[in-house]
């Protein structure tokens with residue numbers, strides 16, 4: 001195994017608030033890596049930096065050996081890094097199927113990719129396959145804004161998959177989702193991982209994390225405090241302390257991109 | 259993949275468009291009064307501008323209030339090129355109409371690069387600011403001849419020939435603008451614009467090159483506006499900075515699109531078709547140029563209160579709801595024929 005995604009010495013402060021402090025993380029090719037830690041410990045901020053939504057004050061992000069620090073979100077996506085958001089973000093006034101067709105194919109020239117029908121037959125078929133994969137086929141022509149929270153999570157996962165990214169970053173995929181759907185999401189992740197997809201998953205649900213991941217990193221106040229196999233991290237006293245020490249911050253924001 | 263039931267509304271929609279085209283084509287044949295055909299030309303000018311404006315603002319959600327820059331650019335292109343190159347006053351001058359569109363599109367590049375860095379309210383304010391800067395330039399630059407304006411060669415055609423020539427050329431430009439708007443909706447480009455409207459940052463994270471998409475859309479929407487600007491200059495025979503670059507143009511065009519239905523194909527068409535003749539009529543009737551503004555304001559309020567999303571989406575929704583309630587087959591025949599309701603068959607059809 002080799003490092004597909006590497007974060008080295010990332011720091012980021014918002015005004016006086018140090019959201020990330022010398023944060024380093026390695027995601028092995030083909031692995032499922034979990035990122036845990038109390039609210040406000042900087043997990044989402046790290047995602048935002050990796051995916052180009054936020055520029056770090058210092059440090060580097062490399063994908064498959066290439067330095068992508070400071071690249072735009074669309075460039076990061078073109079490198080094969082797809083993500084979901086903590087509070088799901090779908091295109092509410094488009095249909096579910098149209099949502100599936102927004103992600104651009106990574107290997108196509110831009111002007112060519114844009115000046116053609118919204119979806120080729122192949123893309124439509126692929127979109128339907130993925131909708132089927134997450135169990136949303138019958139809602140294909142529904143307005144995405146009418147979906148339930150859990151369905152939105154599934155849709156977001158599905159439309160990220162359309163462009164076949166190599167690494168998928170999931171920000172609390174099980175958060176606020178009912179148990180049946182949580183199992184469905186877990187099964188989908190396991191299945192995709194079996195097909196060779198790499199995952200970096202932020203999640204609080206310990207059972208979910210334990211049953212899924214190969215490696216777990218726990219963040220505390222913007223710094224990873226321990227990295228290791230799930231059993232080891234779970235029983236480490238520092239992790240317990242971090243969670244019991246109370247949340248670093250009372251509020252829990254999703255991205256506020258400017 | 260589309261269900262069988264969709265086939266018939268689509269046929270109805272196609273039929274409505276065809277009927278609409280025939281009506282517009284026959285209009286100057288039926289109404290020969292030059293006053294009426296003059297109103298016809300202006301109505302077509304605004305229909306074109308509203309359709310083009312909507313192909314950017316309606317799809318992307320960026321409410322631009324600076325398209326008068328493109329209108330004025332087209333007008334000055336027509337006026338300056340025809341005088342400097344001594345064009346004979348005649349049909350050859352219509353060759354400058356596409357030129358007006360091209361120069362407007364070029365103008366959209368710096369304009370867009372400045373304005374499209376911002377969003378929402380800031381964007382609206384920036385477009386207005388850029389508009390006033392450009393108007394000021396038209397007043398003060400040497401080659402625009404400032405406030406004395408520019409005379410445009412005027413053909414010595416009879417009234418009917420004069421108006422009909424302009425009418426049919428403008429109708430052609432309108433068809434062009436509609437074709438562009440429809441093509442955008444069916445393309446991946448249009449899908450990306452609609453995605454930008456719903457959540458621009460999310461679209462970026464899915465690989466959509468949002469700045470390029472927005473700029474291209476801004477440029478494309480400038481083309482028909484520049485073309486009708488050129489027609490306007492030629493039609494009027496002289497231009498002044500304050501009329502070529504008219505702040506009311508922006509408000510009017512945006513209002514027309516809102517009125518008919520933002521983001522729909524037929525909405526802006528309908529909005530201009532209703533509002534522009536009213537404005538022309540009131541201006542002629544009362545010779546007070548500003549009476550129509552009061553009427554506009556009242557209409558705008560009414561629409562916002564009763565149908566906040568515009569006429570076409572509201573009607574389309576009601577028709578759809580009714581169709582759902584009753585048996586599908588029976589009801590289709592009772593649909594209001596003209597104007598055509600939102601294109602049902604488009605893969606990028608969902609838009610309100």
Ligand SMILES: Nc1ncnc2c1ncn2[C@@H]1O[C@H](COP(=O)(O)OP(=O)(O)O)[C@@H](O)[C@H]1O
Nearest residue numbers: 014019038039040041042043044045249253256
């Ligand atoms: N755009 C931003 N502006 C200001 N503060 C932010 C911004 N994004 C995150 N923060 C702050 O950074 C800290 C880390 O937040 P976050 O990364 O969302 O934590 P987590 O995802 O681990 O709960 C929090 O205190 C949060 O309020």
Ligand SMILES: [Mg+2]
Nearest residue numbers: 043044086253
């Ligand atoms: Mg978070």
